Amino acid sequence: MSDALDGLRQEVREWLAVHAPKDWRAHSTSEAAFLAMQRSWFATLVKGGYAMPHWPEGWPGGGRSLAEQKVIYEEFARADTPRLLLSFMSTYHAASTLFEWGSAEQQQRYIPRILEGEIWCQGFSEPGAGSDLAALRTRAERKGDVYVVNGQKLWSTMGQFADQCLLLVRTSNEGVKQAGLTYLLLDLKAPGVTARPIHQIHGDEEFAEIFLDNVEIPVANRLGEEGQGWAVAQSTLSSERGLTLLELSARMRGAMWRIADMIRTQRRADDAGILRDLGKLASKIDATCAVADQFLANRIAGLELVGDASIVKLAYSRTLRDFTALGLRIGGLDAQYHAPITFGGGMETGNWMADFMNSYAWTIAGGSDEVQRNIIAERLLGMPREPKSWTVKESAA
């Protein structure tokens, strides 16, 4: 077993030595360069069979055991390869949801195109539906063979570059909010779709707003039944936990040298206060890596509990904030001077103010820290839920 893994590790290392992009950070100074790099690196990975080790048996590059996937991600983090941001939603969210809910025909239609580089985004959130996702109002009305869709989606990561969108819509107002949702696959080139990038506070345009004006989506592009959208969406949402965080926490551990280097350069190696905080952070990162490990082991063994994924996500998001905050603190005034961001550079680029601001992506997106805490308290620990109704009069509130 461990011999086989060592063999794989060796194989990945040798492959990376030949194929891993060199000096990519230095070149990743514009959006155009970022897009070109992401596309070519993805194509290289697909060819090498390393783009989707998490896919099931029978699909190209898939069928790897958990232990093998870990080896692959560890080696990628070690070689400091670019993260697959552009195709992240395609290979995780879209693929996992299609594997679980797609008909054979739908899988055959979409999965090969993902391998060819088709980009997906996720259109769930709306102005009025963030933490309370089930409150979404984008309306789809069935007319013969199509749904006619009207509404607005917000915060779609990579939405402005995407070809396809995982779209959650409302098909009914009857019963509980969740029961009226339906899951559609939207071709973003369809008439009536407008995507507008949103400027993020650190200077990236990572997400977009998507306006839908009488957009027609064939009924054949529905995943699951009408009214089953909420259940399908759960598959999409759970796909980004787990392995992603295993990879990301390994990457954070691999980036500790950035802080250590700065301490040496600033001749603060004798500053006990800083060293203690560095040591404390190292323990937190190790704990995050360990908890991500344990989560996956439990999941494979069928022992995962509702709320376990929230613990991993919350541990990661808080630790990433601490990591970037320590970098920012040691970076001092230098870190306050604006430096262009490294597009696609990941969560730890050494541009500390940008990294610090970017860390909010993990405390807000994919269910905020507060929402994770609710899940841990109410679902994992079984504490009573917030009452569904509340009695304070509107005028008194």
Place this chain on the structure above:
Amino acid sequence: MSMTRSELQDAAAKAFDGDLPPDAAQSWTLITDMGWLMMAVPEDQGGLGLGREAVGVIHQALGRTLVAGPTIAQMLVIEALSGTAQDELLGRAMAGEVMTASLADGLTAMPDADRASHLLFIEPERIALLPTQGRGLTARATWDKTRRLFDVDAGEQQGIVLARGEAAVALGNRLSALRSLALAADSLGGADAALRMTIDYLETRRQFGRPLALFQALKHRVADMKTALVAAEALFWARADDPDADAISMGAMKAHAAGVYRLIAEEAIQLHGGIGLTMEHPCHLFLKRATLNAALGGDADHWEEAAGRRMLAA
């Protein structure tokens, strides 16, 4: 005393209560027209003699709406000039002719140096006012776009020496204390505004069929921020009113105030959710100014270590 403070506060709050941040050029005109640059200067030197009290009120008001411009640096120059016989230069500075000073060390991090006639150069044993003309300037853009900092080439050292030797050490300490006081005031004003903005948002934003403000988990966060802010404000006025408060105790107070600002600005974004991460929303302006305030004029590591060492020595 406190009558003066609340009167001053009312007037200051009325002056800036529009855009976030207000137009820089208009703000400077307003600041000079209202005589804010001369408030702290003793009456016998043509000022209003309101001392640190005025410094506190003014910079809190400027921090609250994130006013751009070199007011902190200008006040340092005015303080340095007011103990000298340079009445003519002092008059020009009080009237709004831009003269700047470092918010860090030497000739670095000087706000608006590109439109300043003079620069204050603080060295350990010598403090001088140098003409800007003929010196190389390097713009150092910060993440915080409400400040425009420059590094300046030392070049020819001619200029007007304002203090030497022990007098320079004493003036240097006074300037350091004043800078910390102003940065702390700016921080507390900004923290207060960011907290109010967050409370307003929680009261209007609805999720799960109710205002977010109804979730006790969020109310507790706001209550913690308020507690930290009120304590930091109390510390601020206690140190501002203490004639014995020196550079170290003002520096440690600044570190504390900037820490509270940073906490509140950080939480403001989190509690606004996605909208707080966009350029369109003012949340990020507070966060960027908070982190810059924390780094300018000596950071927390610097001042807290100094305060700790002094405590042991006492």
